[in-house]
Amino acid sequence: MKKKILIIGACGQIGSELTLKLRDINGQNSIIASDIREGNKELMKSGPFELVNAIDYNSILTIVEKHQITEIYLMAAMLSATGEKFPDKAWELNMNSLFNVLNLAKEGKIQKVFWPSSIAVFGPSTPQENTPQETIMEPTTVYGISKQAGERWCEYYHNKYGVDVRSIRYPGIISWKTNPGGGTTDYAVEIYHEAILNGNYTCFLSENTKLPMMYMDDAIEATMKIMDAEPDTIKIRSSYNLAAISFTPKEIAAEIKKSIPNFQITYQPDSRQQIADSWPKSIDDTKAREHWGWKHTFDLKKMTNTMLENLQIKNSKKL
Numbered sequence: 001m002k003k004k005i006l007i008i009g010a011c012g013q014i015g016s017e018l019t020l021k022l023r024d025i026n027g028q029n030s031i032i033a034s035d036i037r038e039g040n041k042e043l044m045k046s047g048p049f050e051l052v053n054a055i056d057y058n059s060i061l062t063i064v065e066k067h068q069i070t071e072i073y074l075m076a077a078m079l080s081a082t083g084e085k086f087p088d089k090a091w092e093l094n095m096n097s098l099f100n101v102l103n104l105a106k107e108g109k110i111q112k113v114f115w116p117s118s119i120a121v122f123g124p125s126t127p128q129e130n131t132p133q134e135t136i137m138e139p140t141t142v143y144g145i146s147k148q149a150g151e152r153w154c155e156y157y158h159n160k161y162g163v164d165v166r167s168i169r170y171p172g173i174i175s176w177k178t179n180p181g182g183g184t185t186d187y188a189v190e191i192y193h194e195a196i197l198n199g200n201y202t203c204f205l206s207e208n209t210k211l212p213m214m215y216m217d218d219a220i221e222a223t224m225k226i227m228d229a230e231p232d233t234i235k236i237r238s239s240y241n242l243a244a245i246s247f248t249p250k251e252i253a254a255e256i257k258k259s260i261p262n263f264q265i266t267y268q269p270d271s272r273q274q275i276a277d278s279w280p281k282s283i284d285d286t287k288a289r290e291h292w293g294w295k296h297t298f299d300l301k302k303m304t305n306t307m308l309e310n311l312q313i314k315n316s317k318k319l
């Protein structure tokens with residue numbers, strides 16, 4: 001059967017770049033983008049698009065049957081900060097969308113599922129440095145609770161029904177094309193935009209808040225790598241720890257200053273500080289590296305140069 005992928009949440013930060021990359025590799029008609037609303041021009045022009053409500057099983061089923069979908073990447077979710085404002089909605093979206101997709105796989109309507117988990121599955125009682133794959137997990141956000149519960153359900157569907165579901169725990173993802181929305185790690189994207197536009201940034205986390213982060217290209221590479229791996233190399237069916245870089249707002253600001261010497265940062269921590277304080281500072285991702293060959297390529301310096309160069313070009317085109 002020919003591989004045909006449906007991406008749900010294709011207009012979001014990760015979904016939009018993942019869609020474009022998968023279309024480059026597999027051909028535009030093999031990748032069906034879908035979301036609750038239309039996305040940016042580049043995405044909409046790049047291939048087929050369907051409107052879908054991720055919490056409505058029948059709306060997904062209709063698209064699966066229409067396009068003879070074999071794999072689903074479920075990228076729709078409400079992130080940590082917005083989830084705290086709308087706990088019921090976050091739970092409904094994050095859990096029901098996952099059940100819809102897992103059930104499609106259980107019923108044999110699709111063959112493979114990618115579902116992203118997050119470092120938000122960890123909590124204040126988790127060891128914060130080099131957080132192990134298996135450790136205490138007591139998340140304190142609705143988003144984190146939904147991701148942790150989701151991980152258990154993924155493993156359950158794999159063990160009980162043989163569902164081929166694969167998952168990674170994304171850290172904060174940094175990119176210049178599409179903005180993130182509603183996350184605690186979003187500052188690490190905003191800071192580059194503000195550095196280029198205004199030369200200063202007021203950070204909503206305190207200067208020494210260290211968090212695990214990753215440049216988008218690495219996140220996309222990891223996603224494609226785990227999905228292409230032979231099934232027996234995927235030994236963890238809940239979700240894999242995944243790491244690249246860890247830094248604080250002070251450290252990213254210092255790196256930006258190397259290119260923009262007058263850049264100024266000030267700190268006004270808000271409610272997101274408490275979320276950040278409950279998460280790991282660095283992650284041990286040995287198992288992902290050993291089992292399916294994960295490795296990252298972007299460090300803080302390379303990522304900063306790439307972000308600043310591309311945002312300069314993007315902004316000069318707007319003028």
Ligand code: AKB
Pocket residue numbers: 079080081117118119120143170171172173182183184185186
């Ligand atoms: C968030 O900040 O909520 C997300 C995440 C770490 O999953 N970027």
